Amino acid sequence: MVLVPSASQTVGPYWAIGLDWPEAWQVAPDGVAGERFELAGRLFDGKGEPVPDGVLELWQANTEGRYAHPEDRQNKPLDERFLGFGRCGTQPDGSFRFASIKPGPVPAAGGGLQAPHLMIGIFARGLSARVATRVYFPGEAANATDPVLALVDPARRDTLIAKAAGPGKLTWDVRLQGAGETVFFAF
Amino acid sequence: MSKLAGYRPEPAGTQPPLLHPGYKSTVLRAPSQAPVPVPASLSEITGPLLGQRLVRPNDTDLTGQHAGQPQGERIIVAGQVLDEDGWPVPDTLIEVWQANAAGRYRHDRDQHDAPLDPSFSGAGRVATDADGVYRFTTIKPGAYPWPNHHNAWRPQHIHLSLFGPAFATRLVTQMYFPGDPLLPLDPIFNAVPDAAARERLVARFDLELTQPAWALGYRFDIVLRGRAATPMEG
Ligand SMILES: [Fe+3]
Numbered sequence: 127m128v129l130v131p132s133a134s135q136t137v138g139p140y141w142a143i144g145l146d147w148p149e150a151w152q153v154a155p156d157g158v159a160g161e162r163f164e165l166a167g168r169l170f171d172g173k174g175e176p177v178p179d180g181v182l183e184l185w186q187a188n189t190e191g192r193y194a195h196p197e198d199r200q201n202k203p204l205d206e207r208f209l210g211f212g213r214c215g216t217q218p219d220g221s222f223r224f225a226s227i228k229p230g231p232v233p234a235a236g237g238g239l240q241a242p243h244l245m246i247g248i249f250a251r252g253l254s255a256r257v258a259t260r261v262y263f264p265g266e267a268a269n270a271t272d273p274v275l276a277l278v279d280p281a282r283r284d285t286l287i288a289k290a291a292g293p294g295k296l297t298w299d300v301r302l303q304g305a306g307e308t309v310f311f312a313f
Numbered sequence: 314m315s316k317l318a319g320y321r322p323e324p325a326g327t328q329p330p331l332l333h334p335g336y337k338s339t340v341l342r343a344p345s346q347a348p349v350p351v352p353a354s355l356s357e358i359t360g361p362l363l364g365q366r367l368v369r370p371n372d373t374d375l376t377g378q379h380a381g382q383p384q385g386e387r388i389i390v391a392g393q394v395l396d397e398d399g400w401p402v403p404d405t406l407i408e409v410w411q412a413n414a415a416g417r418y419r420h421d422r423d424q425h426d427a428p429l430d431p432s433f434s435g436a437g438r439v440a441t442d443a444d445g446v447y448r449f450t451t452i453k454p455g456a457y458p459w460p461n462h463h464n465a466w467r468p469q470h471i472h473l474s475l476f477g478p479a480f481a482t483r484l485v486t487q488m489y490f491p492g493d494p495l496l497p498l499d500p501i502f503n504a505v506p507d508a509a510a511r512e513r514l515v516a517r518f519d520l521e522l523t524q525p526a527w528a529l530g531y532r533f534d535i536v537l538r539g540r541a542a543t544p545m546e547g
Contacts (some may be wrong), residue, residue: 129397131323132504133514136336137472139480140420143436144410144472172341179422185480186358188328195359213362236317245356245480250442252338253506254329255350256483258358267432274351302342302393313319313357313481 134255139179139305141234141249142215153212158205160189160227165261165288165296168220169248171305176220180250182300191230191239200233206231218251228263234273240273241268248300255312261298262287274311282309303306319353320481321397325441329504337461338499353481360480364404365440370439375409375451383433383483385414385452387528393490394475397539398476399433403483408474409437409449416455425457450528456495468502470495477537488533489515494506 137145154160169177187193187210194209210229212221224244231239232283244261262269264287269275275283285308288296300308331343333461341532350366351357364522371378415427439449456466464505477483489496495497496502496515505511513536522530 127396129539130327130510130513131397131538132484132536133328134484134485135329135472135501135514136338137474137485139422140410140418141472141485143420143434144408145474169422172345175341175362183483185356187356188445194357195355195362198355198359209361225424232355235354240354240356243356247480247483249485250337250342252340253335253340254331254333254339254343254501255471257331257344257483258480260513276352277349277351303345306347309345309346310344310348312322312350313353 136254137249139251147213150212151224153216155207158208163294163296164225166223167298168298169216178218180212180216182222184246185245186210187229187232189227189230191232241266241272259308259310260286264290278309284307317353318543319541321541323432326507328508333504344361354542357481358479363406363476367406368440373449375437378434379432381432383430388453389450389528389530394535396440396537402477403443405441405476408438410472411435411454412454414452416457468493468499480539481546483486491515
């Protein structure tokens with residue numbers, strides 16, 4: 127049997143009724159091992175205006191670099207308290223935040239390891255489907271050899287790398303369109 | 314080492330383009346650059362496994378969340394979540410939200426001059442069972458005006474958010490109702506180029522699902538992306 131995937135439709139302006147999950151910006155509960163960070167950013171449209179009605183989702187591996195998923199069969203420890211999923215709606219100024227632990231390196235598609243990264247999905251009114259991107263960590267030597275960053279025009283790679291903003295603090299803005307447009311991925 | 318099987322790209326025409334000027338909000342929000350294709354790694358083929366564990370009491374009956382019954386036509390929505398190969402997607406979370414029978418959302422930004430219903434929140438959750446089957450009870454949402462163009466009205470619809478087994482299978486869609494005269498006029502629905510793909514977003518009235526003297530039944534099956542063949546060892 128061959129079926130066709132259902133069409134995506136926008137979340138619209140009122141997604142919070144169904145998708146609001148107030149505590150989900152905190153990805154790693156207390157006690158979960160790993161280097162803690164708080165990532166703060168803003169979501170902007172093609173005019174540079176903040177997007178006040180977007181919602182971001184995050185998916186990541188644990189500190190060892192293992193995903194809480196049966197298809198990740200690496201022989202690395204899992205922590206049942208850490209799922210690795212986050213969600214945060216944007217505020218009137220387009221801002222969002224996540225608090226979590228830095229993921230370890232996970233295997234790359236062609237062998238070797240990927241640099242630590244967060245998988246991010248973005249929904250909003252005016253986005254017909256989710257757009258997907260990644261956040262990498264600043265000052266990470268492995269970024270230089272990451273096979274996904276290597277696929278990206280060097281002039282645009284900066285859009286995928288968070289900026290350090292003090293101990294444990296990172297900033298990362300998303301520009302959906304236009305100057306400095308964030309790189310999005312298809313897979 | 315052998316490569317991982319990723320998920321198949323959606324067939325051409327079955328998904329709305331990000332830029333669809335008829336839907337005005339896409340004009341400043343759709344990325345202008347094409348997405349960069351990446352080979353599937355664990356990051357794409359894993360994802361949060363959210364299911365029944367997250368469904369709270371009363372989540373699957375949107376008519377039973379308050380002391381009183383909501384206004385409107387009581388309906389049962391049920392269907393199966395499958396992948397492209399027809400395999401059921403078990404224990405996956407579906408988040409549901411909708412307007413009330415008057416076409417008003419319980420949301421600060423909804424300024425439509427239609428009454429809120431104190432007996433209706435418009436939010437629910439349901440998980441598929443082992444066969445990928447889900448079912449929830451609600452009321453038929455009303456059509457509502459929106460500022461996209463002169464005299465623009467959204468057809469009656471229910472918003473549905475699904476996870477599936479991977480980051481790659483995440484889907485948010487809308488379920489429409491058969492025979493709605495607003496469907497041919499709606500730029501969001503009609504942004505999907507393929508007519509058959511649009512039709513699959515329209516639920517089917519189902520007398521079997523309909524409960525005598527209680528509620529009309531609508532069947533809505535949902536298909537998530539299926540697995541690509543495992544690439545040969547390279
Ligand atoms: Fe809506």
